[in-house]
Amino acid sequence: MPTPRYAPEPPYRHGSAPRIGVLLVNLGTPDAPRTAEVRRYLAEFLSDPRVVEIPRAIWLAILHGIILRVRPAKSAAKYASVWTAEGSPLAVWTRRQATMLQGYLGERGLQVTVAHAMRYGQPAVAATLDQLKQAGCDRILVLPMYPQYSGTTTASVWDAVAAWSLKQRNLPELRFVKQHHDEPSYIDALARRVEDFWAREGRGDHLLLSFHGVPERTLHLGDPYHCQCLKTGRLLRERLGLSEQNLSVSFQSRFGKAKWLEPYTEATLKGLAKRGVKHLQVFCPGFPADCLETLEEIAIEGRELFLHAGGQRFEHIPCLNDHPAWIQSLVAIVQRHTGGWPVMRDEQPRAAELESQRLRALALGAKT
Numbered sequence: 291m292p293t294p295r296y297a298p299e300p301p302y303r304h305g306s307a308p309r310i311g312v313l314l315v316n317l318g319t320p321d322a323p324r325t326a327e328v329r330r331y332l333a334e335f336l337s338d339p340r341v342v343e344i345p346r347a348i349w350l351a352i353l354h355g356i357i358l359r360v361r362p363a364k365s366a367a368k369y370a371s372v373w374t375a376e377g378s379p380l381a382v383w384t385r386r387q388a389t390m391l392q393g394y395l396g397e398r399g400l401q402v403t404v405a406h407a408m409r410y411g412q413p414a415v416a417a418t419l420d421q422l423k424q425a426g427c428d429r430i431l432v433l434p435m436y437p438q439y440s441g442t443t444t445a446s447v448w449d450a451v452a453a454w455s456l457k458q459r460n461l462p463e464l465r466f467v468k469q470h471h472d473e474p475s476y477i478d479a480l481a482r483r484v485e486d487f488w489a490r491e492g493r494g495d496h497l498l499l500s501f502h503g504v505p506e507r508t509l510h511l512g513d514p515y516h517c518q519c520l521k522t523g524r525l526l527r528e529r530l531g532l533s534e535q536n537l538s539v540s541f542q543s544r545f546g547k548a549k550w551l552e553p554y555t556e557a558t559l560k561g562l563a564k565r566g567v568k569h570l571q572v573f574c575p576g577f578p579a580d581c582l583e584t585l586e587e588i589a590i591e592g593r594e595l596f597l598h599a600g601g602q603r604f605e606h607i608p609c610l611n612d613h614p615a616w617i618q619s620l621v622a623i624v625q626r627h628t629g630g631w632p633v634m635r636d637e638q639p640r641a642a643e644l645e646s647q648r649l650r651a652l653a654l655g656a657k658t
């Protein structure tokens with residue numbers, strides 16, 4: 291017998307009710323804050339042609355010849371500064387978001403199985419899709435943890451799902467949430483996160499919204515990411531009742547020498563301090579979970595930059611993480627995107643079971 295081309299299938303069960311699976315996918319993070327683990331993670335992440343779009347042969351030479359020799363040790367030290375007893379913050383929050391979403395959906399009597407995966411590293415997208423299939427999920431909603439669509443991130447999640455699908459004989463129905471940058475419940479969750487912070491710490495003179503950057507070239511090539519970040523920023527500003535003088539948007543985490551989206555967060559932090567802003571609050575609406583980029587680059591490095599440039603008080607407002615309004619927003623997004631997929635409620639499986647017992651009894655009765 292030739293080796294089967296497709297992955298082994300769970301045994302086919304006649305008449306089993308289709309179950310819905312929801313897969314939250316985030317970027318991924320190293321397994322440990324050490325050079326070797328960070329190198330492995332960066333090698334997978336930075337080899338993705340969605341992430342770095344320069345010609346393959348040239349890029350792989352730079353990546354393996356320079357970047358993977360130098361960057362892992364530096365990044366590992368940064369990871370070590372934010373690592374928790376439970377692991378990398380990104381992994382901890384993403385896991386918790388999946389558990390809470392499962393709980394919130396269950397409280398509404400919705401029979402949905404929630405899992406989470408990472409685009410790079412563990413838990414891998416393919417293995418988690420296998421598990422959902424094993425659990426009987428015949429309809430799967432893939433929900434990338436990127437509110438603003440970018441070819442560099444969101445599209446790459448779909449690439450991983452598509453690669454998995456090439457190995458499947460019995461495909462589930464698949465749906466994909468492309469973006470939720472202007473979803474009212476997401477804007478509301480962002481606003482409530484900021485308002486909760488203000489209620490505890492008071493308002494600053496200025497609120498800076500810092501989004502992850504991407505190469506500016508991607509904007510000219512048709513990536514809607516920049517426009518979506520600006521729209522999220524405007525909607526949040528309107529919802530918070532702030533003027534354009536009291537809120538600005540910037541882009542962080544520039545990588546390499548090319549021009550990335552501007553204004554850069556670093557320059558903006560310095561500029562605000564020079565302009566006389568004394569008390570600055572920084573919030574990162576594009577990151578649903580705190581991670582290296584928010585806890586180290588903003589809360590540690592950003593603070594130093596602002597204070598050195600003359601600012602007096604700097605606060606990083608935590609990301610959405612496990613804020614109840616954010617989990618409610620995830621419920622709303624899941625409900626909207628699973629529309630038309632009948633969701634089993636608790637009483638329905640029992641009703642279906644009784645109905646099938648009745649039909650079986652009828653059929654048996656007809657035979658005797």
Ligand SMILES: C=CC1=C(C)c2cc3[nH]c(cc4nc(cc5[nH]c(cc1n2)c(C)c5CCC(=O)O)C(CCC(=O)O)=C4C)c(C)c3C=C
Pocket residue numbers: 317318319320336341342361365378380436440442443502503504505515543545576577580581582583
């Ligand atoms: C090389 C180019 C990069 C692009 C393009 C990019 C886009 C992008 N990234 C995020 C979200 C995250 N990025 C994170 C870390 C991170 N990002 C890059 C590079 C690019 N990102 C690197 C090299 C790293 C690793 C850390 C480092 O060595 O500096 C993270 C945090 C991961 C963690 O473990 O905590 C997130 C989240 C978005 C949303 C985005 C485009 C829109």
Ligand SMILES: [Fe+2]
Pocket residue numbers: 502543
């Ligand atoms: Fe990144």
Ligand SMILES: [Fe+2]
Pocket residue numbers: 543582583587
């Ligand atoms: Fe960074």
